[in-house]
Amino acid sequence: MSRSIEFTALPTSDPLDIDLEQGGPILPTTYPPTAATSSPNAPTRLPRKKSTLTAKIEQLTDKAIDGLGPVLLCLAFLLLSVCTFAYFSVVFPFHYQWQEGEGVFGNLGYIVNMIWSCYLVWGITANYYYAVRTPPGGVLDGIERTTDDVTYQSVLLEMETYTEITPTCKRCLLPKPERTHHCSVCKKCVLKYDHHCPWIHNCVGHYNHRYFVMFLTYLSTACFYYVFMGVGPFMLAAAVDNG
Known part of the structure; x- marks a missing residue:
């Protein structure tokens, strides 16, 4: 005796779901909070703050x-x-001293x-x-600011698409690619940041x-x-x- 099981596709109204046949990106799914996280007794992780x-x-x-x-x-x-x-x-x-009269081989x-x-x-x-x-090397290297900042603002607008899946710098509010860190001396994010060397008055990063x-x-x-x-x-x- 065999049983037949039917699977029924549930309709979705999520505008972020994109058909794979269309070649669209797959965005991460946001799940509702569970009972463990929504409980008032659940521990809350507070951000670390530095003293003044x-x-x-x-x-x-x-x-x-x-x-x-x-x-x-x-x-x-x-x-x-x-x-x-x-x-x-x-x-x-x-x-070593140059010997007169010895020629090239003698010297x-x-x-x-x-x-x-x-x-x-x-x-x-x-x-x-x-x-x-x-x-x-910085995150926005190669992008020239115009008088109306159209190019600069358009790039920042495109970057907002990736902020949910890409880490964002808390200081300059820009996406942080892998191995990118914010230099507190230069006041900017540096690609493949190694350290800030005062002997070269520069950060050591991707390009140098x-x-x-x-x-x-x-x-x-x-x-x-x-x-x-x-x-x-x-x-x-x-x-x-x-x-």
């Missing part, structure tokens, strides 16, 4: 970091310049190390410059992250090479002072 003192301290810290940015830029340039001058005027001549060590040293200096300088000058990493790589390599090459002059100077 903590907020003031954070604001002062952000302003100090932003104000020290140009000073740290000049200090970084000064340190790099002094180290470069000391290397080419003291450390490098201690190991091969001089040429190779000079090229390598200049390459490190170029890598540090170029990547530091691009890390400073390249914008890290590679320059920042390459700058640190070249700088670390140059520091190890500088220490390795500077052992000889340091020991000689120490022997002269002691004797």
Whole structure:
């Protein structure tokens, strides 16, 4: 004995339901509150609020970091310049000097190390410059504001469609793509935000992250090479002072 079960499609009046054959988007369904959530005795999760003192301290810290940015830029340039001058005027001549009459092959060590040293200096300088000058990337990058803000407002209106399924920044009220965070120093959301570096007076984000990493790589390599090459002059100077 077999039973036949009939399924009847329930009519829907929800305007957000879109036929899949039409190629429309599938929007999330909103469910009514259950008894557990609608109960007056259910626990309520309150948003965390910062104290006034903590907020003031954070604001002062952000302003100090932003104000020290140009000073740290000049200090970084000064340190790099002094180290470069000391290397080419003291450390490098201690190991390599151009020998007159030896030709290219006789001065091969001089040429190779000079090229390598200049390459490190170029890598540090170029990547530091691009890390400073390249914008890290924002949510509204590439959108130019017109006099009547038509383009800007239309984009914001389109973004409102995704606010229910995309996280929204509580400070600038814009959608936050994955790995996007709000920088309290720059006062904007940064794509693939890593951190705000005061030494470059800029955020490290999507568009300048590679320059920042390459700058640190070249700088670390140059520091190890500088220490390795500077052992000889340091020991000689120490022997002269002691004797």
